[in-house]
Each structure stands twice: as C-alpha cells, then as structure tokens.
Amino acid sequence: MEELGVQVEEKKKQKKEEGLAELPGSHDNVVMRFAPNPSGPLHIGHARAAVPNGEYVKRYNGKLVLRIEDTDPKRVYEPAYEMIQEDLKWLGIIPDEVVYQSDRFEIYYDIARQLIEKGAAYMCTCDGADFKELKDNCKPCPHRDQSVEENLKLWEEFPNMEAGSAVLRVKTDIAHKNPAIRDWVAMRIVDEEHPRLGTKYRIYPMMNFSVSVDDHLLGMTHVLRGKDHLANSEKQKYLYDHMGWDIPEFIHYGRLKMEDIALSTSKAKEGIESGEYSGWDDPRLGTLRAIARRGIQPEVITQLISEMGVKMADSALSWKKIYGLNRNIIEQKVNRYFFVPEPVKIDIEGCPDEEIGVEIKRHLHPDFEERGERTFVFEKQVYIPKKDYKDGFVRLMDAVNIDIDGDDVKFHSNSFEEAREVRAKIIQWVSDDSIPAKVVMDDASIVEGLCEADCKDLEIGDVVQFERFGFARLDSIEDGEMIFYFAHK
C-alpha cells in the first residue's frame, strides 16, 4: 500500500514540465548545434531550430555549436555569415563555437576515402537518369560492385573529371522500401566559385555527408531538425553504421507556418533586389531583424517557440499571439507619449484667456509615477487626429472640452467631469511645439503626423506607446523628422 503511494507521487512529479519537454537520452555533456545555410539572415522559421537548441544547452549546461553549412556555393549569400550571428545574438543565443563547413573539406575527403576503403562507398559514373531508373527498380548499378582499388583510382581522378560525370555514392540498401534512401550521393563535382574558397576545390560534399561527418566529429549528442529531414536521418544512419559511429538522438520537429508571410529567403532577396522591399528588415518580411525593428522583444519569440516544443505536428504562429505577449512585456516598460496621426489644426473659439498657455503635465507611465512626467503647453490652436475631427463633444486630454460643428470649433468647458458624464471621447492633441513624425506601419504604409515635444528625449531604438495609437519603436531621425516603426495596438 505504501509503495503504491510512492509510485503515484513519482508519476506526478514527472509531469508539469514548463515549456520544452526533457530531451531523450543522456543529459550529461550535451552538445547540440544550430546549422543554417548562409543564404540570408535568420527568419522566424530558423528560430524554430535555434531557440530549442539554445534553450536545451542552457538547461543542461551543454555546448552549442553554430555550424555554417556553406557547401553549396550557389546558395551562399556572403553577408549572411555576419547576419546569422547578429540575429542569434538578438535572440540571446551565443554559440560556444562557430565552425564553417567550407573549412572542413579535407576532413570530408579523408572520411570519404575511408568509406571507399571499407567498401561502403563507390564511384558512380552513371548518368543520373539511368541510375534513377535502376534504383527505382531496386537494381544496383554496374559500379556498385567495383573493387576498392578501382574506386580508389576513380576517387583520385575525381577532381579532374568533368562536372556531372561522376559522383561518390554511399551504399545503403538498394532494395530499401523508400527509394529515396537507396545509395545516396555523398560527393559531387561543382564548378562554381565559392565566396570563401574561390575555386580551390571542385569536389563538394553533399549535405547528408558533411552533416553526418560533422555531427559525429563535433560530438553532437542530440540533433534537432525539421521533419523534412526525416528521410535524411534515415540515410545518415547508414553512414554512421559504416563508420561504426554512435548515432546521436535525432529529434524532428514540424513545420512552422507564419500567417501572412509566405516569404522564402530567396523570394525576399528578389524583392529586395527589385526594390519592392526596403531591405532585409522591411516590416513585411518575416526576418528576425524585421521583427526586431518593429520593437518586438526577443523573449516573445523564445517563449513562443519554447511553448511549441519540438513535436512533429506542424504549427502556425499568429501575429495576434506575438502581439499579445509583446504587449504584456513592453506595456510596463515603455513610456507614453502623444502622437497625432494625420493632424488637423483647430482654432478654438471662445477659449478663455486663462486656459491659454497653461502648462500641462502627464506621467510618462500612469502606473509608475516615479518615472516622471512630460509637459506640454496648451494653446488656442492645437492639432488633433483627423479621425477624431467629427461633429460633437470631445475632450482634449488633460486640457479642455470642445464642441466641433463643421468648421466651427468652440470652447465648451474645462471640467473633466462634464466630459465623463456625457462619455465624451478623450483624445490626444499637440501644439505648435510638436515634432514632425511618421510611423511606418506593418504593411509598410506610412502614417504622417506630429509627436509631442518631449519625444526629443527619445533615443533610437526606444519603444514607446503612443496613446490611443499603439506601440512603436523609434527607428531614426531624419532632417528633424522622427521615424517610428509600428509594432501593434
């Protein structure tokens, strides 16, 4: 009876994991890697891989390797080498080690040779279509049975062969029920200039080969990858077996769909080159730098991705959720200011002299009075948002109540209570001392307006809440005009 009670308690203790589930296998000396292809800066999809790797390594006190997978010269975008590390840093992920696959060609050659010597790989000079035909029918190609000597000889000649005339294949199971697994290519000839290697090498490893070799040699204990690599994991297992290597824990996660942005890195790049997008941080793009520019906090991304976990089911990320979480974080950190979009100048008739020139103070944050206040001066002529310029009774926040009737704007009273009683709109306004400003919205449209004078104290990168307008980040100041990027309501 007593034993039973103990067991129940243990079972319960194991549950209730916050965020990411425990990793399978040993948690000692965990080594993981984030291995992007340097084709552009990191986007939200990359975060799906980067965040769990970073979090697990932190949790288990392990080691994180950033491995740049630049083994396809056609898909290397040079600035990305730099950008990837910047983006990771923004996410709060600092790799313990950075390796470039382009530095490791000699290692790949060495392993390839060993594989040939073991009889586990062969040089294949079949035409691609011919090989596929054979493979699809579970038939080995004539080269599969070549002697080790013959293969080694061809391997030596490999660098002098014509592109496309030969490949090195890893033997798997030619009758494997999934045709994709059968005798896959490990090395091929590439006549292309590599940004880091120039034309030093002609023999390039295929992803499955270099990835396996590096995962093993760099000591990975756990490999996190998208489920689109499921078949690749299967392929790679053959290589591990041939070499007698231990297979790391392969963990696959589902695809991350982001509503509205279906933009691949290559499409984004095209758009940037054609001038459709202003750059990699255009607010319409799903890059981390675009998100950052809008004032979205990196913790939000970490939190969301962690919550998703590493399960195989696909998930869709909604902006609403991002905004909601971001709002929770910045709402208390960020100060309030007035921004009048599409300003309309009004001249308040019958405004009593004692109201004019009055200095008005508002707290930078209503819940944190200790942060201080901002001041502005009420004038007979002020600017209000075009949207709020409608017939009726409105209160200018902390100032006076006015009556709008067509072109006539009349002073009504100054008591807040009166406005409250009739449930009048209470709106923001600015005077002539305001600063020209514009806000770049999430669809890249621009809202012109005026922000209050005290915005002059803001620094680039500051996030503010424009009352009744939304959250925005100060991006730059050009010719005295303040340019903000809109985050969300």
Add this chain to the structure above:
RNA sequence: GCUCCGGUGGUGUAGUCCGGCCAAUCAUUUCGGCCUUUCGAGCCGAAGACUCGGGUUCGAAUCCCGGCCGGAGCACCA
C-alpha cells in the same frame, strides 16, 4: 503515384507512452461589465476543442482497425 509523418477551442499548448482523478490545462484571442483623463494596463464574468466511423472495455482524447483531412520526402539543394 510511392515512402513516411501528423490531426485537442480562431491560434499555440497540457493531457496520449502506463485508459478512470478530463463535463479536458494554461496562454493568446473574442465579447460583456467594473475601473481608468489611452480604444493600454488592471479586476470580474463569458465564449470556444478531443478529425470521423467502427471496435476493445464497466469506462477511451488516451488502446486497435478503417476513412477523411493536412504536411513532408521521393536531387549531383540545405
């Protein structure tokens, strides 16, 4: 077509391995109300889900079979 993988509210998740404590968790969202010189925050309340059909069982989100739907792979890309 072949191979493989998934399917819990609008969205993301917990629970599924080891069936009962699940008339299903939490977050976001939406809608009310209160409060508030922001349409923010806060407080209170509400809405909303186990893909479908069989089976096993006293009992199924959970196990089995089948359908449906969705996704991925099927390269000398990663």
